[in-house]
Amino acid sequence: MPGRWNLLILALCLSFVVVQSSCPRGYSLSRRQCIDDDECAEDEDDPEYIGPCGEHAVCYNTIGSFYCQCQEGFISSTNTKNFSANSSATCQDVNECVENPGLCGPNAKCFNTIPHYSCICGDGFQTTSGVESFHDGDNVTCRDMNECEDENVCGENARCINTPGSYHCVCNAGYGLESGRSNFSGGQELCKVSIPDKCLIDKTICGNGTCHRGAAGHYCACHSGFTNYGNNQSRCTALDCDVFKAHLTEEFPVARDLVTLLKNGCRALTESEDPTELDGGDIMARLLSLIDELLSGKPFKDNRKVSTFLDLVENTLGLIGPFITPPGTTRSTTHTELELLVHMGADAPQGPVTLSSKQARLGIQLETAAGDLSNYPGFTTVSLLSYANLNDSADGFFSGMKPKAKQRFRINSKVVTVTVSNRNTSHLNESVRLTLYHLNQTNENNHTCVFWNSSEGGGTWSDSGCSVLESNSEYTVCSCTHLSSFAVLMALYEMEDKFELQLITWIGLSLSLICLFICILTFSLIRSIQSPRTSIHLHLCISLFIAVLIFLAGISRTESEVGCSVVAGLLHFFYLAAFCWMCLEGIQLFRMVVLVFNTNFKTLYMMAGGYGVPALIVGISALANPKGYGTERYCWLNLNSIWSFFGPACVIIFVNIVFFLITVWKLAQKFSSLNPDLDNLQKIKAFTITAVAQLCVLGTMWIFGCFQFEEGTIAMSYLFTIFGSLQGVMLFVMHCLFSKQVREEYGNILSRCCAPRKKSYSEFSSSYSSRAQASKSTRDTGESHI
Template identity: 75%
Template sequence: MAARWKLLILALYLSLVMVLSETECPKGYRMEDKCVDEDECDVEDEDDPDVIGPCGENALCHNTMGSFKCQCLDGYRGLGAETSPTCKDINECAEDRGICGLNAICFNTIPHYSCICDDGFISTTGVERFRHGDNVTCQDTDECQEEKVCGQNATCINTPGSYLCVCNAGFGLKSGKSNFSGNQEQYICMIDKTICGNGTCHHGANGHYCACHAGFTNYGNKGSRCTALNCDVFKDMSILEEKLNSSHNLMMQLTKSCLDLTESENPTEVDGEELLKRLLSLIDNLLSRGAFKDKRKVSTFLNMVENILGFIGPFIKPPGTTRSSTHTEVGLRVHKGADLPQGAVTLSSNHVRLDIQLETAAGEPSKYPGFTTVSLLSYANLEDSADGFFSGMKRQADESFKINSKVVTATVSNRNTSHLKEPVKLTFNHLKQSNESNHTCVFWDSSENGGSWSARGCSVVESSPNYTVCSCNHLSSFAVLMALYEIKDNNNNVVLKLITQAGLSLSLICLFLCILTFSLIRSIKSPRTTIHLHLCISLFFATVIFLAGFSRTENRVGCAVVAGLLHFFFLAAFCWMCLEGIQLFRMVVLVFNANFKILYMMAGGYGVPAVIVAISALTNPKGYGTETYCWLNLEFIWSFFAPACVIIIVNVFFFLITVWKLAQKFSSLNPDLDNLQKIKAFTITAVAQLCLLGTMWIFGCFQFEDTIISSYLFTIFGSFQGVMLFVMHCLFSKQVREEYGNILSRFCAPGKKSYSNFSYSHTSKAHASKSTQDTGESRI
């Protein structure tokens, strides 16, 4: 019984526990049929809207399951637990002093901050206040844009956040300060002899002005210093009028504008841009017509460009201009103002760069005209005209020079550039890469024997295969360029010289024997041996002249005569070879009575080269003789190579036809084998002769590249050509060898053979060769 009551009491207790557990929920939950999350952040009260939530001020409440979290607002930082923080304002200006960037001030606010530009600066978007992240910066306000901010007698100079007013020339401040800003101060005009230079200072309604004396100008800027302007430099340009008549029109316009500036109190305004455009057009026309080929014309041309650039510069609006044309590139920088300019300026083109200090370009402060100009003009092909004039260069016997950069003209407004306080630097790009450090910086000196390149006052700062940096302490001749000189290998020179002397000496002996053979031995005389004779005579005289005067360049006239004679005799040798080819052709085609008359042969062998040389000398007398050798100038060399190439082509044509005709005759049923064999032998000899002389001048063409192999081959073939002609035409000829044998036997063993026998033999041989002479040939 007692056990039953215990079980009953336990059941009632468990039922009571179950009832109690269903009526109570955990913290953060409330009972709604069941326990649901309670939103602690929902504290809105319609009767009291200022009720603060569980997170307090300056924080946001975020509900979570059974609880909540607090987050401080932007601009605040929380201290304490997540459910009960204390949010305090963050001072961004103190924690990040550069948060507003340059030229701005940071102001802390609650809850954020504001950035305000400093005085003299304005935001890029125009807003007064901004914050980091708004992509706003503070830029300088140019107060000088405001009209007359400094008054009419002072110049405004903008500075970061402010500005300065500097008195114009002839004015100063009563306080003695050099500049002012803000408050307008009174000015005093200091009239003395130095303000206007070569002019008189006067008061006017707008301040002081300078009345320039005759021959001086301030380029229309009445407040500027008067400087000299020589208008005569635009008058004497007759030497260029031979090249282009349009140069006269530009010179007349420049002379008129110049005289107007120096003689009139109110000169007309000069259009600098238009004059610069016309100058570049004139240069294009001059350079497009080919090289000047005269150093006096080069000097006149460069002086003209210098004077015109110096005249145009002051009429170009600051900061300057850059132009390019077919044959030129020009950069011109202009600075105007009462103060002497300072700092470096760089002008560049595709081929050269100029670095110069503005103080150097302006000149002495006491003579400062109120403006500074710097110009750099690069020519596309002037190096072709100016190459070869190196009389002003000091060189050794084995040195030669060649321009390896574009020619440029550099001018400044400073008229005294004979010795600059600080040198200018020019960086030239090479026309041809060179791994050797053998470059020289030079300028065009018009006073050196009519014009020449000179290295005086210039030095190499740095040199590489691609460029050279030059430093020059003057711009007196205005043109600064770089010249390349090459020093030959002495060992190769010695060997080539020995080969030349030995070969030419031996060739002279052999050519002399050939001349004696073809002129004295009657049994072998024929039109063909006549051609051989004059070929050897031409080469003999060419060799003698070459040995005697090829390197004698001391006398320019004598050197030109030597070059002309070499031109004539070498062309004569080619003409006689051409006659030989034509003679063979006539022999094969016409067979009999195909000989040239001696008068026609002389006209072709000596008359044609005489006409070519005469026309060449009249057309370009300066083409004969160079600085190094008495031969044709490089640009004139085709007056020799062109006729030589034509002759070689004509001979090859005739020889091909001759061989073809010979093949036809050998294939016929009844050929005249004896005559054909002789013609065949002569053809082979003539072809070998043509190959000998033609090959020599082919290697001579490669001499322009100055390679060792071509130098040796050209020297060997040229030096021993007389020896080879003697071997081909005399030693390979059976008839000539027999005659040599008879002559030797007559002198060496006179007792073994009587004179009558020798005469009989000689007569029989002459009779036997009659048929040969009819065809114009001798035996080989």
């Protein structure tokens, strides 16, 4: 028995060893089962135990194993997210301040910590929430601390001026610093040295005023007609209040209140009164509102009104400039863009400055804007004001220009006004640089820099004192030795009245009149060819006939402005009507050849399309721009209204070309199917003649008229003159001579007129009946005569 128990115990031990040895790595035997080991479990007996992953790492247990990840703010040395304990990876701190330099935002410093970072505001700044440190995403920023709010920060006899992140102190008038510096920080120095009596040292310190010594230093009492703009320590300068006279309100009654306010405020300044009525910001808002009201109406078209308008703007800006808070302001309204720079101080500013708007850019030296330093008023202002549509009112006044032969001008930029505090700007020691962007971009190098001269003939554009430094398709850079209102002019060249062109025009139009008259008789009197399509031919010929007749009779009759406008309106209507009938011609041809419709246009629809559409276009154009009819040389549309003709004409031409290409393609297919034995030369000849003729009928020769607005287009001028003047002849050849049926009718008419004997009534009736039946058959099938 004892031996058996020993054997049993030995077997149990062996089975335990076998089971225990069968658990894989990461598991341990518990009650004869393999249970996962938690390698990440903490050792409660050892509080300093850091775990299998090392410092700054987090252990994550898995079934049969585990893995490690670095804590937030750390990264593994192998740049992997997960790693094992037996790897060489360690967790290193991430320096967020180096990785993201702008992490803390402006006016704050970033300090790296383990494991994170902290943001601390710089000197002179504090957090918006009051906390000492913050992180990105806390919605906290650093704002400037106003040190000047602390009581007596600068001591006695000084005033505090806050700056971003700091401040400085400036001594009051009559006091200064022993070091001679102009400013100091609180606690460093005190303003205790009394300034000597400047009235005795410099007897001209007040200019046109009397110098007095006060407790805080000297002050100036200006003489009548002079002012120092409320700054008693500044030099007194002359101020002309007569510029705000009643004639301003005579030209522009809506400016009455503003002119009265400016006049009263100006008088208060020159009489050493308190200018309480001169609120710079309020007057500027009123001025810009007045400009919007004036420019939102009809263009002035009067050079005296333009001069009065610009004088009012320039004088107002010059008066209110010193009352705008430094460093200035930028404002934009419906019709204006204004940038105003203001500098205050006893010392005149120096160096270049740039002002800009969407349509212009100004470069000027501040010394130029300040003017004579011996009479410096204690402030410097520079303003750039651009107008949205003043160019419409000021266009056309070019008596101050000297154009070349056949040259005329048009404004090609926004009008801008430049003002400075310097009162003497008629001849500057250093020129200003002004960049003006073009309204219409062109590659032609034909731009001129000009200014508005109010003193010549009531007002005109002049290029005196201005030159072009650079010019391309987008902008022109101007250099001017004086200041005023400026613009850029584009030179346009009128087509020369060559005798050859005039001769071609008169001969061609005369032939066209004869041919169109024959066409009108043909389509209206010969009943055998009458159909909806010949009705389109008839009205096309009538429109062109009337247009050509009016052209020959009245195109150059510019003596009467009203009569010339009527001629231009009639030409606009009848030429547009011709284009509309051309469009109906193309649509009808397309329906006949491509769609093979036997139905025709209703007469009412044809009349609405042929005459109603052009009447509508002319009516809208005349209401929108009544001054667009008639030019100085011809009774035709001017450049501002020319596209009310060429726009619809180009649309119709494009539509007709599309129909034309489809029609020619279908005709080519029909030629092949109807004449399979016709060789290639005959095919090409057949539909090429048809194509050219139809292209001419549809008016594509008018495309050459789009090139008549620049110099150097003489070839286009000849092409346009030849094709345009002979359009009536082409219609006659196309629709009469090329039509077999019309030729037969012409032959019958000639034979009846020239034959020695007359046909019997029955013979004539029989032949006429057969022709009428043939004609009816042709109309019903809808085939083209071409």
